[in-house]
Amino acid sequence: MNNQKLILTEHLSKIYKMESTIVAALQDINISIDYNEYVSIMGPSGSGKTTLMSILGCLDSPSSGSFYLDGVDVSGLDDDDLAVIRNHKIGFVFQTFNLMPRANCIKNVELPLIYAGVPADERHERAIKALQNVGLGDRMYHKPTELSGGQRQRVAIARALVNNPSLIFADEPTGNLDTKTGEEIMKLFADLWRNGNSIILVTHEEDIAKHAKRIIKLRDGLVIDDNINPTPIYI
Amino acid sequence: MKIFEIREAFLQAFDSLKSNRMRSFLASLGVIIGISFVLLMGWVLSGLDKAMSDSFKMMGVDVMYVDKFDWAGGKSWKDVRNRPNITLRQAEKLIESLTDVELAVPVARKWQTEIKFAGNTYNGITSQGTYYQFGFTPGGTIEDGRFFTQNEDQFNSNVVCLGYKVAETIFPKGDAVGKEIKIEGRKFLVVGVIKKQGTTFFDFLDNIVYMPLSTFMKTFGKFRRTFSIAVKAGSVENLDNARAEVEGKMRIVRNLAPGEENDFSINETKAFEAQVATIRAIVWSVGIGMTLLSFIVGIIGIVNVMFVSIFERTREIGIRKALGAKKRIILMQIVFEAMILSFLGAVLSFIFTSLIAYLTGTIVIQYVPEVSFLSPYMPLDLLLISSVISIIVGIISGLIPAIRASNFEPVIALRYE
Known part of the structure; x- marks a missing residue:
């Protein structure tokens, strides 16, 4: 398929049933994202952006509608199939870094490769390379607790990239960082995009969202705006 | 199930036990007591058997x-x-x-x-x-x-x-x-x-x-x-x-x-055997009763600690799942953890009871000649049997927490504080 999209959703919705009330976290979401796009999903808390990211990131399944990732319909897959998709096609960068505190940087970066069944030698090599690419070549044997916030987020980015995913999700990646460090991380994402990666940035901050080339705005579970950002920062 | 998955689950399990030594020890206390019972009982009985057969040999079989x-x-x-x-x-x-x-x-x-x-x-x-x-x-x-x-x-x-x-x-x-x-x-x-x-x-x-x-x-x-x-x-x-x-x-x-x-x-000489068999049966049934009881306590102990441990690590499990860990890897990791816990408990019991046996067979024997029928060494087959028992106990007690952990929803687990 020449016109295959990286992400294509049709009438996607997510409904939570809580005791007596029904909450529609997402309603009729129809979005399409191409390969090597840099997109922000933006909205205040409660807008449904985290729910959308969870579904697009294959961490959760939609209540109805369909979702094609890389041409594959993933809305009907079971937990283990989704785990394989997450492992091979998606890299996550979280606000709270979500590193394994007891493992050193290399071990942390190796984790997705372990679950992919990559042999130990190759794993080690690729983890070292990924860490060098984010500028942590001299911190590889440190544990996360021995690193600064910015360095931790770099480890997380190296981990997200190490298995060559089709798509990188960044969920408030600068939320736990000071402004200067946050900017450095945003520069890194711009570099990643230039190197051909597809990036989806989830944030509630306008300033951060403006780093992307396209901004999708959510409110109350609905897409209210989906526009090209004419002036992306660092790009 | 692939070899690397087993290896990985095993290493992770070991790692997480190591980081919580005291709790691990307390959790396996029940198993330690249970296995010690089995070993000491078996040791006494095997001494009894040997004493008996030696006597029969002397009297002439x-x-x-x-x-x-x-x-x-x-x-x-x-x-x-x-x-x-x-x-x-x-x-x-x-x-x-x-x-x-x-x-x-x-x-x-x-x-x-x-x-x-x-x-x-x-x-x-x-x-x-x-x-x-x-x-x-x-x-x-x-x-x-x-x-x-x-x-x-x-x-x-x-x-x-x-x-x-x-x-x-x-x-x-x-x-x-x-x-x-x-x-x-x-x-x-x-x-x-x-x-x-x-x-x-x-x-x-x-x-x-x-x-x-x-x-x-x-x-x-x-x-x-x-x-x-x-x-x-x-x-x-x-x-x-x-x-x-x-x-x-x-x-x-x-x-x-x-x-x-x-x-x-x-x-x-068989006539004696019949009499001794009765004594054996009594020792065994009392011993088995106590052993079962301590194993139940042991299982409850491990199940408890495993539950605490998986909830404590909810977020970690969420991260692993987000990065592509399948259910069975999480399951194996928790089961291995319980298994290692239980087996290490058994190893401690080996050391503890072997020490008792050795001291009894070499030192106590000089003051209390009545214990001369006891060997200073634990019979090897008993060690093997209790290793297997401890592993089974570990698997049993790890299973329910492991199933629970492997079914954590990644979205919820990731948000867990």
Whole structure:
């Protein structure tokens, strides 16, 4: 398929049933994202952006509608199939870094490769390379607790990239960082995009969202705006 | 399931136990106690078994005793008591008629005889009268001196062979041979000491003195006495043959009509086995009860800690799942954790109980000779069995928390604080 999209959703919705009330976290979401796009999903808390990211990131399944990732319909897959998709096609960068505190940087970066069944030698090599690419070549044997916030987020980015995913999700990646460090991380994402990666940035901050080339705005579970950002920062 | 998955799950499990040593130890305490019970119990029983079989070997596994009484106690006491005595005449008739055995001698016993030496009185000793051929049976093997001779037998000489314990008690210096002792007021010359026969549980075997049968009857009286006949089959293989012959011939001697019940018993070392089997069964059932109880406590302990541990690590599990860990990897990791926990508990028990066994077998034994039947080493098969038990206990207790953890929803787990 020449016109295959990286992400294509049709009438996607997510409904939570809580005791007596029904909450529609997402309603009729129809979005399409191409390969090597840099997109922000933006909205205040409660807008449904985290729910959308969870579904697009294959961490959760939609209540109805369909979702094609890389041409594959993933809305009907079971937990283990989704785990394989997450492992091979998606890299996550979280606000709270979500590193394994007891493992050193290399071990942390190796984790997705372990679950992919990559042999130990190759794993080690690729983890070292990924860490060098984010500028942590001299911190590889440190544990996360021995690193600064910015360095931790770099480890997380190296981990997200190490298995060559089709798509990188960044969920408030600068939320736990000071402004200067946050900017450095945003520069890194711009570099990643230039190197051909597809990036989806989830944030509630306008300033951060403006780093992307396209901004999708959510409110109350609905897409209210989906526009090209004419002036992306660092790009 | 791939090898790398197992390896990874194993390493992760080990790692997370290491980071929580104290809790891991407390969690496996139940298992430690349970396995220790199993080991100590098995150790005592195996000591008992060995002591028993050693004694049987000494007494002769191919030896049987034709007796008025039944040693195993299986028959009604009243019936047995009312059996007619076996007279010396009957014993001799039986012995003459036997063809398929190596040796047969009559034996007469007198319980609770009194021995005097150098102004001291010793009680509770069994006097046994027999033929000189008894010296050829395992029960008559000499440690020091000699058994009495055919001559002494014929001329009812006042000579006596002392059982090992009797000699040890009266002559602690080991100079029994050549001494004169008094049995029931008569003087006897000690000609030999019999080799140690029994162990802690069968020391009555060493509490016997042997004298010629003629001397015995002269000393204790000839009448109103029942004799037994010691029969040595020659080999274990010939035991069935010999038993059949002895039974048939003895029925003839006793004039029993076909169909009439035996009015005598043929006792073998097996009779003891039956008695000891009862003791074993009691020890086992009490032990098994306690063991089961401590394993239940052990399982609850581990399940509890595993639950605490998985909820504590909810977020970590969420991250692993987000990065592509399948359910079975998470499941294996938790199960391995419980398994290692339980197995390490077992290893601690090995060390602990081996220490007890070693100290008992080397040091305690010097002060408490009654424990001499215990080996200073834990039997290897027990260690293997309890390793397997501990692993099974681990798997059982890890399973429910593991299933729970593997079903964590990644979205929720990731947001868990």
